[in-house]
Amino acid sequence: MIGASLQASRGAHKRAVRGLHQWLDPGLTLTVLALVSLGLVMVASASIGVADAQLGQPFHYLLRQGIYVLMGGIVAWGMYCTPLELWERSGAAALLGIFLLLVLVLVPGVGHTVNGATRWISLGLFNLQVSEVVKLLVPIYLAGYLVRHGEQVRRSLAGFAKPLILMGLTTLLLLAQPDFGAGVVLLAVTLGMLFLAGARLWQFALLLSGVCALMGFAIVQTPYRMARLTGFLNPWTDPFDSGFQLTQSLIAIGSGSWFGVGLGGSVQKLFYLPEAHNDFLFAVLAEELGLAGVTVVALLFAVLVWRSFAIARAAELAGRAFGAYLAWGIGIWIGLQAFINMGVNMGILPTKGLTLPLMSYGGSSMLVTLAAMGLLARVHRETRASGAALHRGET
Numbered sequence: 001m002i003g004a005s006l007q008a009s010r011g012a013h014k015r016a017v018r019g020l021h022q023w024l025d026p027g028l029t030l031t032v033l034a035l036v037s038l039g040l041v042m043v044a045s046a047s048i049g050v051a052d053a054q055l056g057q058p059f060h061y062l063l064r065q066g067i068y069v070l071m072g073g074i075v076a077w078g079m080y081c082t083p084l085e086l087w088e089r090s091g092a093a094a095l096l097g098i099f100l101l102l103v104l105v106l107v108p109g110v111g112h113t114v115n116g117a118t119r120w121i122s123l124g125l126f127n128l129q130v131s132e133v134v135k136l137l138v139p140i141y142l143a144g145y146l147v148r149h150g151e152q153v154r155r156s157l158a159g160f161a162k163p164l165i166l167m168g169l170t171t172l173l174l175l176a177q178p179d180f181g182a183g184v185v186l187l188a189v190t191l192g193m194l195f196l197a198g199a200r201l202w203q204f205a206l207l208l209s210g211v212c213a214l215m216g217f218a219i220v221q222t223p224y225r226m227a228r229l230t231g232f233l234n235p236w237t238d239p240f241d242s243g244f245q246l247t248q249s250l251i252a253i254g255s256g257s258w259f260g261v262g263l264g265g266s267v268q269k270l271f272y273l274p275e276a277h278n279d280f281l282f283a284v285l286a287e288e289l290g291l292a293g294v295t296v297v298a299l300l301f302a303v304l305v306w307r308s309f310a311i312a313r314a315a316e317l318a319g320r321a322f323g324a325y326l327a328w329g330i331g332i333w334i335g336l337q338a339f340i341n342m343g344v345n346m347g348i349l350p351t352k353g354l355t356l357p358l359m360s361y362g363g364s365s366m367l368v369t370l371a372a373m374g375l376l377a378r379v380h381r382e383t384r385a386s387g388a389a390l391h392r393g394e395t
Contacts, residue, residue, distance in 0.1 A: 011320040025121045025380045028307040032358065032373050035300050036069055039281070039359030045263060047277035047286040049270045061277055061361055068126070068363040072370030079374030084382055087375070088322045091144035094137045095166065101130040111177075117353070119177045126363035130173060131182035136368050136375075138167070138186050139193070139329030146197045147321045154198040163190060168189035181352030185337055192332040193325055235347065247271040249345050251278050252287040260290030279288065279353060297359075298342070303363045305335035311376055315383045323379035 040062065047061035057063075087094075105111040105121055112120040112127050117134045118129035145163055152159025169192045171183040235246040254270035255261060269276040276284050286294050308331025314326035334357050341356040343349035355365045 016181075017334055023381055023384075024377060026309060027303060028311070028376060028380070031300055031303045031307065032370075034378075035297075035304070035358040038285075038297070038368075039356075040065060040069065040301075041263070042281055042285050042359065043265065043277050043289075043361045045288060046269045046281055048264075050276070053271075057169075064126075064363070065361050065366070067364040069370075072367045073365075075367055076370040076374030079371050080381070082378065084326070084378060086146065087140050087326070091148075092142050094141040094144075098134050098137050098170055099173070101133060102170065105130045106173070106176055115177065117177055119179055120364075128361070129364035130197040131177070131179050132364040132368040134170065134174075135182065135185065135189075135333055136372055138170070138189060139326055139333065140360065142190060142193050142329060143322050145327035146193065146325050150197055150321070151208050152331070153194060154200070157203065158192065159244050160199050160203050163194070179342065179353065181354040184352070185333060185340070185354070187251040188336050189329050189333050193329050196328050197325065201262070245274050245280070246347055246351065249283040250347050251344060252280075256290040256294075258290050259292050260286070260288045263288050272352045279341065279355060279360065280345055281360045282342050282356050286345070301335065301338040301357075305331050308334070308376055311380045311383070315379050318383045318386050320383055320386065325381060327376055327379045329378055334369070334372070 012098075018154060033111050039042075043060040043065045044059060048058045050062040052058040053318065101121075110121060111118040112122050114120065119129050119131060121130060146153060149159050149162075153163075167186060169186060174180075174183040174186070196393050204346060235244075235250070235272055248268055252266065252273055255267070261267075268287055271286050273280055282294075282297070285297065289296075308327050312324045312327035314325060315321075337354050340349055340352055341360075344351050344354070355362050357365065357369045373386060
């Protein structure tokens, strides 16, 4: 009797685990939870001095970030509960939303300007950075386009060029804000999704040549971009002006050594390193947790991208093309943005206003990135459900 009871208990446990695996991808879920949790700890540590001095509330930014995480969790749940078919049919609405947001933020009196950049629309509780929303709408639109016009993309130049023209206009509107970093990410996502859809290599070679030429022209023609580029190449030539932020970041990272100075022990966050809890959170993490902490964060993002691509591959094999393209686009976006942010902090890439996904302080970034994670979870759920249905039909 006891043996039979134990066997039945083990069987029920295995069924429960299989059921949970069908609903959620364990690797994706645990990685997202780890990044968000570590991000909250680091936002608290990086912002405590500035928040206390400026606002008299040491945990002001932590509390706000906690609210953003809760709101993002609700949005992610909503995305997870929404059938992908609805998003697949919303391509026109997504495209309209992209251009509406990017034009609206440039309207005087509507767009909110900070440090010379007009990238935000005030929503009361926080300022919505429109480029963050666009980063999610672009993969949704492109995934639907590739499902509907995949053969044209693979066989004709016109099919390949249509989405690129639209993304080119999107990039021009982003440069008008200006937001060069978001433009680079969206162009890379577009190219990556087209490549995975089977576009021809010679088209990519031609396009990349043109894109590189245009970006070079945009950098040369804009003084502040040129200053950023030259400052990145040798920040120590002007460590108190154009190279100030990067030199402070490098000092923080160099001070971390193998295991860091200890959580909360950063010196650079004490009014030396600007945007320590935002774009340069990674530098504070490196100073406090050292190479060990940097390695953990890099591995977590590598796992996140791997799970995104694994979910995409499973969806492709199950014949769910929209979900596959969407998961690939999200994986490219998150992986590239994390790489750029860490590269900027370490001085191997020019300075860009890009946050570290799921970790840096900011309502727009947290809400949109968690929404993307909800979509990834939905792709996994529908892929597993279709596989289970097919198995039941065969048996």
